Amino acid sequence: MSSSYVPLLMKDEEPRNWAELPSELTSFILNRLSMIDILENVQKVCKPWRRVCKDLSMWRKIDMSNLGDFATKYDLMIMCRHAVDLSQGGLVDIDIWDFGTDDLLYYIAERSINLRSLRFAYNKITDEGVMKAVVKLPLLEELDVILYCSLSGNSMRVVGQSCPNLKTLRLNHSPKVEYFGCDESNSIATEIAECMPKLRHLQLIGDGLNNTGLNAILDGCPYLDHLDLRECSNINLVGDLEKKCSKRISVLRCPYDSTADLPFQTTLYDLEWDFVSDCGFDNDVDFEFSCTSPSDYYRWY
Numbered sequence: 001m002s003s004s005y006v007p008l009l010m011k012d013e014e015p016r017n018w019a020e021l022p023s024e025l026t027s028f029i030l031n032r033l034s035m036i037d038i039l040e041n042v043q044k045v046c047k048p049w050r051r052v053c054k055d056l057s058m059w060r061k062i063d064m065s066n067l068g069d070f071a072t073k074y075d076l077m078i079m080c081r082h083a084v085d086l087s088q089g090g091l092v093d094i095d096i097w098d099f100g101t102d103d104l105l106y107y108i109a110e111r112s113i114n115l116r117s118l119r120f121a122y123n124k125i126t127d128e129g130v131m132k133a134v135v136k137l138p139l140l141e142e143l144d145v146i147l148y149c150s151l152s153g154n155s156m157r158v159v160g161q162s163c164p165n166l167k168t169l170r171l172n173h174s175p176k177v178e179y180f181g182c183d184e185s186n187s188i189a190t191e192i193a194e195c196m197p198k199l200r201h202l203q204l205i206g207d208g209l210n211n212t213g214l215n216a217i218l219d220g221c222p223y224l225d226h227l228d229l230r231e232c233s234n235i236n237l238v239g240d241l242e243k244k245c246s247k248r249i250s251v252l253r254c255p256y257d258s259t260a261d262l263p264f265q266t267t268l269y270d271l272e273w274d275f276v277s278d279c280g281f282d283n284d285v286d287f288e289f290s291c292t293s294p295s296d297y298y299r300w301y
Contacts, residue, residue, distance in 0.1 A: 059087035102129030109136035119144035160195020173206035189213030193220025
């Protein structure tokens with residue numbers, strides 16, 4: 001039978017009233033919709049649905065990623081604050097993708113002491129904003145960040161010190177450019193090694209660290225078993241380092257492995273120029289396309 005099959009009503013059968021479904025079942029169904037649909041449409045349908053939409057269980061997770069046309073139709077920051085308020089401190093998982101600011105991040109952190117998972121893009125959030133927010137999140141276990149501009153080791157130190165239960169860190173660079181220097185990346189790697197001893201999953205797409213930084217991480221994170229180093233062109237996995245990774249790491253993605261499965265781009269091929277300018281780049285700069293690895297990337301001059 002096709003999954004899209006809808007049975008017809010039997011003769012004399014009364015139409016079913018969706019508003020009379022048990023609240024637990026209604027909640028289960030409505031949780032499949034987007035947060036914006038719930039706020040803008042669902043809760044306005046009827047009083048029973050509105051009561052379900054006010055239930056704290058509906059706001060344990062807030063996903064505001066990949067919103068498409070919604071991103072231009074609504075004030076996402078206002079909506080996000082409203083959703084956080086509805087959670088009443090019960091929020092455990094939030095994804096604010098690329099519209100976040102320092103103020104919004106702090107608003108979330110100050111009202112979400114139970115937060116376990118936080119995901120955001122770094123184009124409008126500063127080092128200071130990250131450090132101010134994470135001190136409010138002692139239970140954080142997963143931090144997922146896409147970096148469009150530089151990040152200092154200071155914020156990673158504060159993350160490690162403030163979030164002792166951190167087990168998953170995704171610190172990815174998009175697009176892949178050599179603006180992210182090796183020395184700075186090794187400094188971040190050192191802070192990860194020294195301040196995140198319970199780390200199990202680490203993803204560093206497009207990072208500038210070299211073998212020195214990688215060795216520091218392997219030595220400082222004894223529980224690490226998932227490591228993703230794709231697009232890390234300064235890493236040379238040979239000899240003792242290759243053996244060390246093979247022995248220690250259960251799931252290893254190497255620098256030249258494919259990035260086709262990633263939800264963000266890793267090159268500057270189709271990046272809008274105004275976005276490049278926001279990251280401090282010059283519109284008149286020349287890019288040279290370099291094919292030095294199976295994962296092509298742009299080099300900054």
